[in-house]
Amino acid sequence: MSVGVWWASLRDARAAARLPALLDPVERARHEAIARADDQGRFLLGCALSRIALGELLGVSPAEVPLRRVCPRCGGPHGKPRLAVPHGSPFAGVDFSVTHSGDVVGVAVVHGAVVGLDVEEAGAALDVDTVAPVALSDAEFAALNAHPPAERTSAFLRVWTRKEAVLKALGVGLTVPPRRLEVSVPTRPPTVLAWPDRPTAPRDLAMADVDVVTGPGRPPAIATVAVAGATALRVHHRDGTAAVTAYAGSTPPP
Incomplete structure (x- = not known):
């Protein structure tokens, strides 16, 4: 089983003026409601890095990645984010996980598990x-x-x-x-x-x-x-900081 792991640094994304444009309305509202600047930055970077990684896999721009967040207990928009693709889509088996600690934000993506x-x-x-x-x-x-x-x-x-x-x-x-x-x-x-x-x-x-x-x-x-x-893993490390920096700049990436 192959899993891609993307890493990015909060320090390199603090001046990321363009990253909020990648978020959907639900993500943007949650981002704006977070009080502490560092917590807000981690949430923003986690959302943006997820969208960049998944967008590369799906072949779409990060802002077009279809995500949904539904809490299994209350139905609110704060559950684990999942890819919202139709049943039978070749990407229906894609899963991802977001983590952060201090200045480090990571996203892991896998297909079929x-x-x-x-x-x-x-x-x-x-x-x-x-x-x-x-x-x-x-x-x-x-x-x-x-x-x-x-x-x-x-x-x-x-x-x-x-x-x-x-x-x-x-x-x-x-x-x-x-x-x-x-x-x-x-x-x-x-x-x-x-x-x-x-x-x-x-x-x-x-x-x-x-x-x-x-x-x-x-x-x-x-x-x-x-x-x-899975019974065995092949891990592919990706430079999420470079990807995020490209989308955080003043001009869109090529």
Whole structure:
């Protein structure tokens, strides 16, 4: 199974005056309603990067990509974005996942399966002692405490991105306790070891760590992609910053 992963930097898109023109009315309204500037920028960049990636796949301009957001619980326009193409379309099996952390925004696209992508900036402030007992299984927590204190934050983030990618790929998010999902330790290839709620998950889900360099002298952001409906992955990294910069300029890209 082939999955494309696009990465872009919020720092390179802050002057993106043309990007809001790529959004549809629902996205534009949500963008304008976000209070904090950085949160607004991440939402804008995630929408724009999704549209650029999907537009390339569909052969249409980003603004013409048909997307819909419907919450499965209330029917509101804030659910996971999906490609709105007719049944039987060759693109009906396309799925994508958006993630962001700090200055990093990523989009993963797959055809014929369901994808989840998660990223965490390695330098972010995090109280591991508080969050680890809630997020990790007993075995994961014991393995984390075996690391030297200086390595525990990055080790926790590695395990967490694997969990979050799986939860996204299976469409459950944090509606289930993450402690019940157990994944491999950071020094081993990513895989699901145990999940009583989804006993078949290890057999129909593939994962890959897809860390991304965020800038000179900065530690790579820790990221994982998971695909439900696959047994192996080929990951193609794409330069989303270059694509976004082209659409953010004063003239349209060629």
